Amino acid sequence: MANKKKPTGLGKGIEALFQDNNVDTSKEDVIDIKVSEIKPNPYQPRHRFDQKALQDLAISIKNSGVFQPIIVRQPDPQVASYELLTGERRLRASKIAKQATIPAIVRNATEEQMMEIAVMENLQREDLTALEEAEAYNMLMTRLDLTQAQVASRLGKSRPYIANYLRILGLPSEVKELLEDNQLSMGQARTLLSVNNKQDLIQLAKKSVAESMTVRQLEQAAAKINGKKGTKKKKAPRKSxxxxxxxxxxxxxxxxxxxxxxxxxxxxxxxxxxxxxxxxxxxxxxxxxxxxxx
Known part of the structure; x- marks a missing residue:
């Protein structure tokens, strides 16, 4: 249970909520909340965390404490239960360090804001894998019923940028695993999408990893695979x-x-x-x- 009265949230939209590193939080009430009472953000796009980095952070927290408070919301003020908005690594490391409590700031946030914050925090502060980033954009579109243009506008990206990431969600699961493990780059993934046959695509992806192929080499290999039957295609009529x-x-x-x-x-x-x-x-x-x- 928190040991201090919960402060009111700023209530000024996503910009006001997503201020973890941008404003002087000393003007807000920082309270100690039991780690066991904090639930992770269900919209966290990151699937994997660097365990070595978390262990190092845990040692630092055990020796010196958490210098920057996490940010949470409390859905029901009558219940000692909180949901994380920002500070996933600090919370995880505190659990590893077996800390009973963690300093936190409580702010009001809607479900929609909670989702946006989870995506924005990772996009702005950490390196998501290409697949995690694509899934994050897709989640915003499907859960919030947004268009690609709206997602792009909210996150400060271009529409083609968002579209290119969404396309890689169509890759076979075997290739997605290579992306998740950072064995394939975004450029390589986009090139693989040009391969017409699924099995050829998977084989080329594995070959690309095994031979450390560049995007240019991959483009040449993909073009060769698509044209291997030697059939001549009729010239398509020019489109308006x-x-x-x-x-x-x-x-x-x-x-x-x-x-x-x-x-x-x-x-x-x-x-x-x-x-x-x-x-x-x-x-x-x-x-x-x-x-x-x-």
Whole structure:
């Protein structure tokens, strides 16, 4: 239980809540909260933490304490239970150091703000893997019903930047594991998406890691694989600027390859082809369309 009366939150939106390192927190009440009463942020995008770094931080905390308070929210003021907003590493290290309490600042925060803070803290202060970053953007879009443009605006990114990350969610699980382990870079992942056949894609990803291939080498290998059958493709008719712009916007929205095809000589008649590269990718797209197969 906290040993001091809980202060009121700032109530000025995400900017006011996400101030951990940007303002003088000495003007706010810092209270000692039992570590056992703090739940982790359920929207934490980071899956893995450097255990050696946590051990080092735990030793520092055991010897000198926590210098910077964590930030939490208290959903029910009548219940001694808190949810973490920022300070995941400090909380984890305090648990390792077997600290009974940890200094904290309590602020009001909605569920939406809690989610945004979890993503923003990691994007601004730590290096997420490419896959973790992509999943974080996807979470904001699906949970908060945001478009790519809205996510980009909130996080200070461009729409193409967000779209490129979302595309890697369509990679096969075997390739995602390589991304999660930082064995593949974002540039390599984007290049692998150009491989048409799933099994070829997986094999090339493993080969890329084994041979430490550069993005340029990977591009050449992908082009060779896609053209290995030696079949000559008919030259596609030139698309109008309107169609190309529409394709670009659809690709940004869905995070995958989209083609608008004029399948008939009749003006205005055709089809839209949306590519998916795995079952997970298909489920992601179905969710965006509001299709529930459960």
């Amino acid at each position: 600027p309107f169609v190309r712009e529409s394709e670009g916007q659809l690709q940004e929205k869905f995070g995958t390859q989209v083609s608008i095809v004029n399948s008939s000589r009749k003006k205005g008649k055709g089809k839209i082809e949306i590519q998916y590269t795995s079952t997970d990718d298909l489920n992601r797209l179905l969710e965006m369309f509001g299709v529930d197969l459960n």
